[in-house]
Amino acid sequence: MFSFEYIHSSYSRMMEDLAARLNVRPKDNWLFFPEDIASGYYRFLQLPNGLDVNIINFRMNKDWLIHRKSDEEEYYTLRFDELTVEKEISIGIDKDVVERKKETVAVAYLTSSLFDWYYHGTKGTFFKGINILIPKEWLGKLMGIELFDDILPAYLALKSRSFNMEPLDKVYYELMNEVMQEDHDSPLPNLYIHNRVQLLMERFFTRIHSRVSLADVQSNIKHDDIYTVLKIEKLLTGNFSDKPRSIEELSRKATMSSTKLKKIFKSVFGLPIYEYYQQKRMQRAGELLATGKYSLKQVAEKIGYSNINNFSTAFKKHMKQDPSTFSNTG
Amino acid sequence: MIEIELISHSYKEYVKNVAATLHTEVKDDLLVFPTSFADGYMQVFELPNGLEALVADMVFHSDALYKRKKSADYFCNLTFNEVEVSGSIRFFKDGTEMEDKGDYRAGVALSSSLHDTSFIVKADTKAKTINFILTEEWLKTNLSFFDGPNTFEASTLYKNTLTHPEPFDAQNRILFDEIFRTDRNHPLHKMIIKNRIMFLLEHFLSKMYRNIRKPGDAVVKKMKDADLGKLMEIESILVKDFSQPPPTIVNLAARTGMSVSKLKTAFKKVYNTGIYEYYQKNRMQKARSLLLTGQYTVKEVGLQLGYTNLSNFSLAFKKEFGILPSHV
Numbered sequence: 299m300f301s302f303e304y305i306h307s308s309y310s311r312m313m314e315d316l317a318a319r320l321n322v323r324p325k326d327n328w329l330f331f332p333e334d335i336a337s338g339y340y341r342f343l344q345l346p347n348g349l350d351v352n353i354i355n356f357r358m359n360k361d362w363l364i365h366r367k368s369d370e371e372e373y374y375t376l377r378f379d380e381l382t383v384e385k386e387i388s389i390g391i392d393k394d395v396v397e398r399k400k401e402t403v404a405v406a407y408l409t410s411s412l413f414d415w416y417y418h419g420t421k422g423t424f425f426k427g428i429n430i431l432i433p434k435e436w437l438g439k440l441m442g443i444e445l446f447d448d449i450l451p452a453y454l455a456l457k458s459r460s461f462n463m464e465p466l467d468k469v470y471y472e473l474m475n476e477v478m479q480e481d482h483d484s485p486l487p488n489l490y491i492h493n494r495v496q497l498l499m500e501r502f503f504t505r506i507h508s509r510v511s512l513a514d515v516q517s518n519i520k521h522d523d524i525y526t527v528l529k530i531e532k533l534l535t536g537n538f539s540d541k542p543r544s545i546e547e548l549s550r551k552a553t554m555s556s557t558k559l560k561k562i563f564k565s566v567f568g569l570p571i572y573e574y575y576q577q578k579r580m581q582r583a584g585e586l587l588a589t590g591k592y593s594l595k596q597v598a599e600k601i602g603y604s605n606i607n608n609f610s611t612a613f614k615k616h617m618k619q620d621p622s623t624f625s626n627t628g
Numbered sequence: 629m630i631e632i633e634l635i636s637h638s639y640k641e642y643v644k645n646v647a648a649t650l651h652t653e654v655k656d657d658l659l660v661f662p663t664s665f666a667d668g669y670m671q672v673f674e675l676p677n678g679l680e681a682l683v684a685d686m687v688f689h690s691d692a693l694y695k696r697k698k699s700a701d702y703f704c705n706l707t708f709n710e711v712e713v714s715g716s717i718r719f720f721k722d723g724t725e726m727e728d729k730g731d732y733r734a735g736v737a738l739s740s741s742l743h744d745t746s747f748i749v750k751a752d753t754k755a756k757t758i759n760f761i762l763t764e765e766w767l768k769t770n771l772s773f774f775d776g777p778n779t780f781e782a783s784t785l786y787k788n789t790l791t792h793p794e795p796f797d798a799q800n801r802i803l804f805d806e807i808f809r810t811d812r813n814h815p816l817h818k819m820i821i822k823n824r825i826m827f828l829l830e831h832f833l834s835k836m837y838r839n840i841r842k843p844g845d846a847v848v849k850k851m852k853d854a855d856l857g858k859l860m861e862i863e864s865i866l867v868k869d870f871s872q873p874p875p876t877i878v879n880l881a882a883r884t885g886m887s888v889s890k891l892k893t894a895f896k897k898v899y900n901t902g903i904y905e906y907y908q909k910n911r912m913q914k915a916r917s918l919l920l921t922g923q924y925t926v927k928e929v930g931l932q933l934g935y936t937n938l939s940n941f942s943l944a945f946k947k948e949f950g951i952l953p954s955h956v
Contacts (some may be wrong), residue, residue, distance in 0.1 A: 344770060345676065346676045430783075453693075467955055469951075483835065485772050486770065486830065486837075488770075489677065489833070490830065491955030492676070492826070493827055493830050496823050496826065496828075499819075501920065504820070504921070507816060524791055
């Protein structure tokens with residue numbers, strides 16, 4: 299059995315480790331497996347935008363286990379994997395395991411480094427894949443999508459529902475094949491690969507976005523209204539030291555009637571506007587207390603309480619704990 | 629008349645200069661024009677490969693003169709544009725004037741810093757443009773076939789395209805429209821726009837490469853200017869509104885003043901495909917991109933594209949992409 303365990307936020311270091319483990323030397327970031335272990339290659343590239351990409355294409359000649367251990371540093375792996383299984387494979391994410399026998403598993407999915415992940419397969423498995431390593435800040439910053447912060451956790455939380463894997467369809471396959479096909483003649487090989495990897499990512503994230511955001515909101519609220527309400531939420535919870543904005547002001551900003559705003563806000567966030575505001579405010583107080591840097595009085599002021607007793611009562615109501623004990627536990 | 633000059637190699641700088649000329653401000657690389665100058669905006673997108681793209685969508689309310697002096701450091705200006713011309717556009721290349729009286733242009737233009745270049749656009753002109761500045765340094769590091777300024781200057785395909793743009797092909801058209809159609813409220817819109825821009829660039833560079841390796845006559849050389857302008861107009865009519873059946877070829881021919889057979893041949897020469905094939909291909913691409921947004925059902929997309937019978941839509945879609953629309 300061949301097994302390889304790793305914890306890495308860099309595919310080039312991972313390739314070095316794998317090369318050392320196999321006792322081979324990669325050439326221009328191509329690693330060819332020794333025949334007794336596998337036939338095929340493993341390739342690393344870095345895109346101009348800084349993302350690490352692995353391209354995998356081999357047949358295992360032994361039983362095998364590839365295991366990424368969970369890590370405290372948070373990053374994501376976007377996987378487009380096609381596994382043609384001769385006998386069986388088990389796929390594990392965190393504590394969930396899926397077993398498949400004698401079939402092709404062709405899926406796109408996102409994993410988080412906070413959870414263990416592994417493939418444990420039998421000899422004869424064909425493994426073709428494109429994996430992209432995505433640092434946590436990257437999605438928000440480079441793609442300019444703050445809203446994703448809200449959606450991504452929801453997606454990852456779905457891992458136990460059969461991992462939320464998306465089957466690869468023809469469009470994905472075509473892009474994957476284009477990335478894998480070597481074109482020595484291409485005048486711009488990097489641009490060519492980069493563009494297709496970007497498109498794979500775009501397609502994946504667009505699809506999660508529309509599915510998760512719609513799945514979370516049962517009623518048929520329009521997309522535009524959801525975005526408006528997300529903006530209002532940012533406005534409402536952006537600053538706790540001043541008095542919260544009035545519903546009238548918020549509905550003016552949203553260009554919605556106050557009835558409509560209240561209704562949509564509640565179905566998106568699950569709470570009425572001010573209850574939600576108060577909950578976030580107390581969470582913020584909790585975060586501040588947990589840093590251990592501020593006194594109770596300072597925290598109360600920062601979140602807009604002039605009276606400590608009022609703050610303590612409110613805090614206790616929401617967090618089921620006295621603020622003074624909260625700061626000590628942190 | 630408002631004068632705008634491109635001095636720096638950076639569109640970020642350029643947009644700031646334009647904002648100063650117009651006494652307004654740039655916010656997040658976006659300049660919304662004061663209505664005295666135009667309705668619309670221009671916006672800079674930083675691309676992952678180190679380039680910047682400038683995207684603008686505007687209706688001029690004032691005449692405008694755009695200038696670029698020749699410079700010692702070589703760079704190219706690559707522009708994809710679709711323009712409904714009011715009056716005419718006057719071009720000046722090293723002092724020589726050329727006037728384009730055609731009322732519609734949709735194509736790709738390449739010009740370089742080897743020449744003083746300027747043009748005057750009249751009020752009421754509508755323009756959508758996507759622009760790149762390709763510096764010599766960038767070209768050297770990114771293109772295996774780039775060997776100094778002569779590389780591009782020798783290409784037949786993009787010669788004189790400032791005045792006579794190379795007409796959009798189907799791929800250009802699809803990407804171009806998607807860039808302007810992307811919903812700015814979509815949280816991924818920047819990524820979607822950048823990806824389309826990158827594909828436009830890739831498509832341009834590969835075409836340039838093929839042309840340099842195997843030079844052929846530019847499409848524009850094969851045809852009279854007037855005819856080419858009319859073909860570009862026909863192309864824009866075909867892709868404008870898919871919910872209506874396309875005009876008949878007889879009807880289109882009448883608009884151009886060409887005979888039916890001449891129109892068919894000319895269209896094929898420029899766009900490498902028949903008129904209805906071109907229409908249908910773009911219609912299916914539009915279907916696919918609507919489905920990919922995840923916001924519409926198959927039925928809604930079919931209806932938007934003028935299919936009253938869903939199974940006809942599904943069959944047509946399958947013919948183009950090999951999968952049913954419900955599987956997108």
